[in-house]
Amino acid sequence: MLSIKNLQARIEEKEILKGINLDIKPGEVHAIMGPNGSGKSTLASVLAGRADYEVTDGSVEFLGKDLLELSPEDRAREGVFLAFQYPIEIPGVSTTNFVKTAVNEIRKYRGQEPMDAVAFLKLMKERMKLVNIDQALLSRSLNEGFSGGEKKRNEIFQMAMLEPKLAILDETDSGLDIDALRIVAEGVNKLKSKDNATLVITHYQRLLDYIVPDYVHILYKGRIVKTGGKELALELEEKGYDFIKEELGEEVEA
């Protein structure tokens, strides 16, 4: 589904991704872990098409298409979804209106008729239950004044409405207490199928207790330095990121 080869990217003059290789197949859950500044969020941003980053080398193929050639909106329409680490507040746009516009723009791209109001409402009610989000919240301005948990639930709600083929969760656990974390993770799990894939980006292992990965990759200084099964996350949790440095033969700061 997604094939990343030797991906290199920078922001302004700073090299951040220095050759990423990653293959994701339908039905798989991949986790990318790494210390702060390793390039985790950059990878998510580059895949979603944020303009601040410049890809200097490598390729990304998504369902047979050159992802890097597509505009951010076309990537979404092809089935890429990024759950933001910091969802944006947009006063004056209700979540309902926003999601409806998004759903219909995607349908238009796929040559489908816009969804009528009744069908949309029905779908919305059904998907709201997945993340335990209520109607009143969705009628309010998008993310404006939402708590951290509400923002993240809203991200997963949007994901549920847009039904992506590849969901990228960028530090979705940050700022969440354990109850909110569980709700968000359950939502993600319910949306999992044999046809879609999930890429979970996280600093901590605890999210992976709830969203169990098939593969764990450790990103360090812009490269994937180690890949393993879900047990790698536990090892990392136990030993801390210093063990990676040791394995790489780097000096560990006292």
Place this chain on the structure above:
Amino acid sequence: MSELKELIQDKLSKESFSGNGSLKALSQKGLELFNEQGIPTVKHEEWKYTRISAVLNKDFSYAEGATAITAKDVEEFRLPGHEAANELVFVNGIYHAELSNIRSSVDELVILPLAEAVKGEYKSIVDGNLGHSAGYHKDGINALNNAFAYQGLFISIKKNKSVEHPLYCYYINDARTVNVLSQPRTLIHVAVNAEVKIVEEEVTIGTSDSFINKISEIVVEENAQVHLYKIQNEDSHSSCVKTTHVRQVGVSKVNSVTITLNGGVIRNNLNFILEAPGCESNMYGLYCVKGDTHVDNHTIVDNKMPNSLSNELYKGIIDENATAVFNGKIFVRQDAQKTNAYQSNKNILLSDTATVNTKPQLEIFADDVKCSHGCTIGRLDDEALFYLQSRGIGDKAAKALLLHAFAIEVLEKIELEPIRQYVDQIISERLDFEI
């Protein structure tokens, strides 16, 4: 300009001012001041960015109210909700009773020529309020309207009456054959405990040049509530100077929303004079302009007594070669302790040739007050745009969504549903936004 002076001189010499003392005095003073000052040029501090002299430097006819405008013409531009409104039609500046449609009874709403009001039971109100704006605007264009004040209209909302039917005021210039300069003048009295909503729109019929130089003075008494909505959506050959001067003489609440969509050169003066303690004044504006439209909003809030609240928010979306000017003055006089005065002006420029000049001016003579002001000029937020795009919303639709969201903060202040919807519709079309 000299032609304009001759025109006015000639006109005034033919008028008889018999029996209306304060009107005559105001008109004569206006003419004198106009002769002395002329039309303000950009050398005048208050007119630095707005060149009305260029617009007025043509042959203008001061066409009288008697034109061939018919009820059928009026039909063309009636605003939504008119079925339940009092419709006041002004033709070339003069109130036209036959074309107007007054639904409220006279025990709620009184409409009289100023020349009559100055003689009867409203004499003290007229004498005490007419021309009050001249103390704040000492330029020739204000003087010019004063010179014609004797043709104006007096409106009174009676004590304890909440007027069910909003007042829709249409200011029509009949520019089908000649360039028309009109000078509408109103004095609106909102009595104790009364409530009224007023909607104003300028309309030019025909393709010659049109200039409306209007003054509306509003006196608001104890416990009264007033909503003022202005809709400005004209062609490039229609220009105006509109002065709205509100005196809150009792504890009262006044909301004003000014929507500017297009036109030639547009200057709005909006003054709030808070003469009683504990007044509330809300001033909102949205200008969504393109082409060569020039819109200038000059506002004054003059806090004279303690404990008042004024809240001012003007937002602008400026495209193509359009220009916007915002100047917000807030005075807090020595006695006006515990004043809360907020002001904000936010602008989004959509083209490289769009211009905005914004200037807040605070003069505070009291020591225990809360005042804030701020202005922003920018483009759409890239982060917000990316967020929408990352959900599959195309660049164009995303921009429309964000611009509409920017505008809605002002639109939702219009508490007259048919008007709010009407304006929202125009804005949405302008921005290619689907409601």
